[in-house]
Each structure stands twice: as structure tokens, then as C-alpha cells.
Amino acid sequence: xxNPQQSFVGPLxxxxxxxxxxxxxxxxxxxxAFEILIAEILLxxxxxxxxxxxxxxxxxxxxxxxxxxxxxxxxIERRIAPLGLAKRAEFIRRTSQQLVARHSGDVSRRYAxxxxxxxxxxxxxxxxxxxxxxxxxxxxxxxxRRLISRFFDLxxxxxxxxxxxxxxxxSRRGSDFQHAxxxxxxxxxxxxxxxxxxxxxxxxxxxxxxxx
DNA sequence: AAGCCGGGGTA
DNA sequence: TACCCAGGCTT
Numbered sequence: 349x350x351n352p353q354q355s356f357v358g359p360l361x362x363x364x365x366x367x368x369x370x371x372x373x374x375x376x377x378x379x380x381a382f383e384i385l386i387a388e389i390l391l392x393x394x395x396x397x398x399x400x401x402x403x404x405x406x407x408x409x410x411x412x413x414x415x416x417x418x419x420x421x422x423x424i425e426r427r428i429a430p431l432g433l434a435k436r437a438e439f440i441r442r443t444s445q446q447l448v449a450r451h452s453g454d455v456s457r458r459y460a461x462x463x464x465x466x467x468x469x470x471x472x473x474x475x476x477x478x479x480x481x482x483x484x485x486x487x488x489x490x491x492x493r494r495l496i497s498r499f500f501d502l503x504x505x506x507x508x509x510x511x512x513x514x515x516x517x518x519s520r521r522g523s524d525f526q527h528a529x530x531x532x533x534x535x536x537x538x539x540x541x542x543x544x545x546x547x548x549x550x551x552x553x554x555x556x557x558x559x560x
Numbered sequence: 561a562a563g564c565c566g567g568g569g570t571a
Numbered sequence: 572t573a574c575c576c577a578g579g580c581t582t
Binding site: 395430432433434435540 | 565566567568569570571
């Protein structure tokens, strides 16, 4: 009987190395914590494909919280509008104001500080910690929730999923592991018609015997 | 705990 | 047409 590191984490990282969405602009090396935070807000309930078209012009125009604070709020809103959930323009503006006022424009490494930012919840805060600060923690979104609940045959609304996901994170590879879960769930373990026939997990997935 | 936000892609 | 998308805020 394989442990989850052998049956889940290893194959998932291998799949990701070969098939991951490595070209997404917010994953490029050298992105600042603020640029990553902006990406995570734009990605809330919004597909990576949609955000990829709007991201570069936005961070080019607003590379720092200071530039957001100084900008015309309506100009920001116009750039967010094609993505839907236009209220996120205000999220970005208020969060930037908070960063300038409380942390002299720096994105804090403390989870509690991040959670206080307007528009930043558990998922977004954890994503910033993994991708910007290389913390060994997981961020459970709709994709990760679906993937983990299927693989371990747990109810999707189980409150243990975040803790379980944290325990799977390979040391110093939190960002890769997070991206691997997201990409795999988006491309293989999909919501409506998962590609179970070609799934690399095979029998290791505890939902493999069942119609998912 | 439930409601709400939203344009765009997909089956 | 219905469902889904790197959630979080408000009530």
C-alpha cells in the first residue's frame, strides 16, 4: 500500500512537469509579491485563460500599491470589467491603500496580515504565501477541493480538506505542488467530464471504481 | 448559512 | 441552455 506521497504527490508532480500550464504570465520567475497578489485576486472565480489576456497590461500599468492608489479608480475598473466581478477593482484599490498605510507598500509574509486585506480570504492569502514566499502550505480552491475529495473519496464539503492538503505539500515545493493540483484538476480531473480513462493515478484514486 | 456578484468558455 | 470558473463580501 503506497502512502499519499508515493501515490499522489509524486505522480502529480511528474504529470505537471510534462503537462503543466507553465507559460501563464503570473508564474514567470521574478514576479513581485504584489504582482502575485494581483493575479490571485483576478483569478478568483475566473479561469486562468481569461485572466491571462488581461494580466500583463494591468501589472505593467499598476506594478505597485502606490501606483494603484495614485490611479483613477474608474481606469482600473475598465481593465477588470472584461473579467467579470468588477467589484474586484475596489478590492485591489482598498488592498493597495491598506498596504501603503500599514506596511509601507510591502506585502506582508504574515497570514494574519494578509487576511485583513480587503478582498483577500483564506485561499488568496495562502496562495501568496506559497507562490511569493515559498511557504509549504496548500490553498484549497474549487479545483483542489474536487481533486482531493475524489482521490481520497471524501465529501467535497469536508472541513478536513485544507489540513489534508497542507500535509501533502512536498518540502520547499509548495508553489509547484499548488500549480500541479490546479492544472491537473483543470485539464484531467475536471468538474463535469473527468478524463478517468487516461488518468495517471489509475487505481490509486479511491473514486476510480465509481462513476465520478 | 445563504445570497450575491459576472463575463466568457464549454458541452 | 445550463454549468463552471485560482472566492470573498455582505446580510
